[in-house]
Amino acid sequence: MTRLPDHPQPSSLLDLFVSFTLLALQGFGGVLAVVQRELVERKRWLTKEEFIEEWAVAQIMPGPNVVNLALMIGGRYFGLRGALTALAGMLAVPLMVVLALAVLHAQFADVAAVTGALRGMAAVSAGMIAATGLKLASSLRKHPLRWWISAVLAVFCVIFVVLLHLPLAYTLLSLGSIGVTCTYRALQRGRA
Numbered sequence: 001m002t003r004l005p006d007h008p009q010p011s012s013l014l015d016l017f018v019s020f021t022l023l024a025l026q027g028f029g030g031v032l033a034v035v036q037r038e039l040v041e042r043k044r045w046l047t048k049e050e051f052i053e054e055w056a057v058a059q060i061m062p063g064p065n066v067v068n069l070a071l072m073i074g075g076r077y078f079g080l081r082g083a084l085t086a087l088a089g090m091l092a093v094p095l096m097v098v099l100a101l102a103v104l105h106a107q108f109a110d111v112a113a114v115t116g117a118l119r120g121m122a123a124v125s126a127g128m129i130a131a132t133g134l135k136l137a138s139s140l141r142k143h144p145l146r147w148w149i150s151a152v153l154a155v156f157c158v159i160f161v162v163l164l165h166l167p168l169a170y171t172l173l174s175l176g177s178i179g180v181t182c183t184y185r186a187l188q189r190g191r192a
Contacts, residue, residue, distance in 0.1 A: 008044045009077050013085045016078065019043065020070050020089030025097065031066045033128040036136065045073065048139040060172055066090065144186040145179075153179050 010016040019038070026034045032055075040051045058068035067090050074086030108114045140150050153175055160166040160175065 007047065010045065010082075013078060013081060016074055016082055017085050017089040020074075020086045021093050024066075024090045024094040033132040035066055035069065036132050039073070045077075048136060049142060052136060052139055060176065144183050144190060146186075149182055 010019065023031070023034060023038050026038075035055075036051060039045050040048055046054065054069055054072055055065070058065045058072060061068045067087065070086035070090045071083045074082035074084070076082070078085065105114075140147060143150065157171060157175055160171045161168070
């Protein structure tokens with residue numbers, strides 16, 4: 001069995017369910033910033049390094065990233081029951097909220113104030129994602145790769161996605177393969 005880290009963890013399945021429900025309800029427009037703040041800074045269930053590693057795995061798995069992360073964290077602490085409990089926390093109450101918002105949106109979609117508010121939230125979401133990326137960049141100091149290799153991979157990622165409009169699968173396969181290979185080699189050199 002995997003040794004659990006020496007930091008706080010969920011006290012029960014109910015704690016796990018409530019935590020992921022509250023996390024999901026905070027995540028309008030994107031949850032990366034919220035998840036990082038809640039799980040790393042506030043609850044301290046994960047270190048920055050653990051978060052980055054688990055988030056990377058969650059991104060390459062099919063399905064929504066945060067749902068994958070919830071499954072992994074629930075499974076880490078409580079096995080299959082924990083994974084299913086975290087999944088229920090991520091989906092049950094937010095599903096009801098989304099259905100209610102869909103009904104409201106159908107009624108008021110043509111109102112200029114609603115359209116403007118939704119466009120404004122898109123800018124806020126982009127800012128939250130950028131801020132979280134900058135906040136997590138400090139943990140790259142402990143990464144086996146040299147900082148400039150990580151920076152080059154990040155720049156190419158932006159180029160692939162923003163400028164070339166390459167599908168995420170191609171970006172992950174190409175840059176992810178390079179990142180994994182470089183990290184593996186750096187780790188092998190460190191052991192020698």
